Amino acid sequence: MAAPREISETGARAVFRTRGLRKTYVVGEVSIEALRGIDLDLYTGEFAVLLGASGSGKSTLLNILGGLDTPTSGTVHYADHDLGQASDAELTRFRREHVGFVFQFYNLIASLTARENVAIVTEIAERPLAPERALKIVGLADRMDHFPAQLSGGEQQRVAIARAIAKNPDVLLCDEPTGALDSETGILVLDALEKVNRDLGTTTAVITHNVVIADMADRVIRLSDGRIVGVTRNVSRRPARELRW
């Protein structure tokens, strides 16, 4: 297991830092330990893949990092912000100013066009990209005025990525972004994420159970049963376009 530290061996500063993170859900009369003590740092500009099977706790970890959930015990910091102690309003501001989300099922607003789906986020952001530029980055410059129902699954997911990056977030959190897509389309989506990470330098965390995706990461963090069971650093990142599954 990697030793906790604030500066990586490459000299990057930690954006997220968790120590002894635990999360217990009580559902009816059953309590489920989803996280059993997670110590993790995510560094500026890195592309991290959190790998684990269903029930390994990876989604719970992502939810806590993204300010959607709070830990039962332990600490979680984003830069100087103590997310574990934050109020609902503070968490909303945190998400609004710093985090871009990409969901497994895209979650686009059906009544808004691609451009407007991006604009709904840029309207409330402090230093956003133009929606057109964000859509251009994900390769959808010619589909901007289409409604979600007029786009394929892969295109919808790329709109979602454009929406996530358009506010110019510090971190991009992606929950099984290719989970609902066939491999060919999935690779297009991963390519877009790779491009964002490379060109904008956005710290990116992707959670997935697809081992192949680990090859495109700077670091791979493996989770099992609510614990980190291994962290590996790839010597070289494999381009998304070369991935096959």
Added chain:
Amino acid sequence: MVSLSMLDRKWLRELWQMRGQALAIALVIASGIATYILSRSTIDSLTYTQEQFYADTHFADVFASLKRAPLAVAARIREIPGVVRADMRVAAPVNLDVPGFADPVSGLLLTLPESATAPNQLYLRAGRLPAPDEDAAVVANESFAEAQGLKPGARIAATINGRRKLLTVTGVVLSPEYVYLIRPGDFFPDYKRYGILWMNRESLSAAYGMDGAFNDVALTLAPGARLPEVISRLDAVLEPWGGIGAIGREDQASHHYLSEEIKQLRAQATIVPLIFMSVAAFLLNVVISRLILQQRMPMAILKAFGYSNTAITLHYLKLVTGIVFVGGVVGVAAGGWLAHGLSGIYAEFFRYPDMHFVLRPGVALSAVGVSALVAYLGTLNSVLRASRLAPAQALHPEAPPLFRESLLERTGIKQFLSQGGRMILRNISRHPVKSGLTLTGVALSCAIVTMGGLFNDAVNYMVDVQFNRSQHADLIVTFSDVAPERTVSELRSLSGVTMAEPLRAVPVRLRNGYRTYRTALQGYMPGGRLNDLLDADLRKVRVPPTGVLLTDFLARRLGVVPGEFITAEVLEASRPVARVQVVGLVREFAGMNAYMSLDVLNRLLPDDRGVSGMFLKVQPDRLQQVYAALKQRPKVAGVTIRAVAMRSFHELMAENILIYAAVMLVLAGTIAVGVVYNSTRVALSERAFELATLRVLGLTHREIAYILLGETGLLTLLAIPTGFLIGYGFSAYIAYSLASTLYRVPVVIEPPTLGRAALVIVLAGAASSLYIYHRLGRLDLVAVLKTRE
């Protein structure tokens, strides 16, 4: 079946889960049922009570009044075939002095029923009837006695034929003739200032100069007797004695009012519940179909397990039955309670020994049955649509709906809209039917509140027109008999009187072909200024030098238009018949009158010239003096003081109208909350996923609330003016269906009524929105990351 019992648990739990929505729907159903039961039960109670009382007291079938006939004539009347009971009475108009009450009080003194078998028996409520030889003893009708606090033993003074007589009240009674008591010529009852008294024949005859004579007849007929025949025979007997034409029970004042009241209730019993029930039906349809569409998934799972469409349909029908049951119980209970209360108000208004409260099981059952039927139809429609899907198809989530830009955006306002604003407009235009239904639902409740204000506004308008624009006389004097024309100058010279104008009213039958109507033909002074006649636009209509003016409603009834001729058969004196031209129409809210020049009218009756009343304008500080002087004069039957008439009118109307408006307000508020809450609540569950996504993306609680509530808010705002229009339509329809020969309600809706209607809707919307806003704070953000709608 074991399987069904599982489903039974499911529907019971689901009903509990959606209890908020279910309760809102149930309350709307309850409102519909309650209004229906309220009206039906009131009608049934009134009708039953009336029948009982009439039977117990031998209420007469024929009434006639005449100048004076010797009692010997009675035998000829009793001989008329079909007559079973007859009472030859003396009726004397009197002015009364009630100790401690300054306003003028008038009344009618009648002889007590001849025997225990005579028509129109009195029902003794307190005290006793005068002993056969007791002089100056009277019994008083209850509403008057109550209003004036007259107990047995009380003493009042009466001016009969100009002579003052002190009377002792020995008892308080009810009479089938005066269940609804109103002074002839008045629009509204005034119990404090008009009373009926009964006394022994000898005393009254002596005081009124009617020894050995009578001037009023009441008859009851054998079952199957032919009324028109009896009337014409009676008229023939009485004609030499100044008979003015007998009338049947249908035309008797109190009975006529009661019948009109019941007729109006019947109209209301149809219209108002119909409006409520259709709103409720419509709501049920909207809410239930949306509810069931949300049940696509569970329904598909049940089907995948092998449940039949029938079993599933039954399952949802049971769910709806639960809601209808709650609504039914609440509705029947509330309706019964309200009807009981309303009967109490009617008991004040109409005088019966006791009000029998009737709530027929059939009425309750049919109300609940209709509600259930409507609910089932709404449910079946949606369930069948949903259950027709193959399970695999239904298990698949619905494809993202295709949106396009709304029409409004294409006009170019798009650039001014935020993304949230665009979502609101597109959601509305994407679901035009759904949005239209929400708008209609809210508009209907707004319309109901608007309609609830109709009577208040209309009555205020009628009072304004009557007392401020039409009637300028401070006093209206009526004579007990035709007075000579010199009376005009006598009264004009009374100290304090500044203007005096004569009038004459004669009973007539107006005829146009087969259509006839019996009314008073009023002779006014052309150029008179104390009582203006007005047309539909409130412009003054001059009394023409020749020809006749008709109330527009009367003209319609007779089927004549200005320029045409009608026949006027005068029913007194020499009974002349004249062809007169209708030269114009006047608008009046009460009665069906005809007007002509006093001179022309007097020329029709050359042997009987005179006046029957006067309009007086009096110096304000001399009013009481003039009144006192008038009361001393013989032949003055009654004096109406304008200020007092206005005051008493307000006293009476305020309470009843306010109660009605309050009931409408509560019911409409219930409906408004039901519609707004349900449509927002359903929208919340339909769009929870989308809204939670936006929250995850960083939108605040308030920002997503704007998107969700903005849609309902916009529809609600649009619904308010729509509701005003519908409300005006409802009001016009109600006014139309209530129009009778007694009065017509003008369709008047004042700004405060509209303001109140808007306020009710805004408050109902705000309350529902507040609750939904609160719910939005509890959206499950984590779930949206994993689930797909």
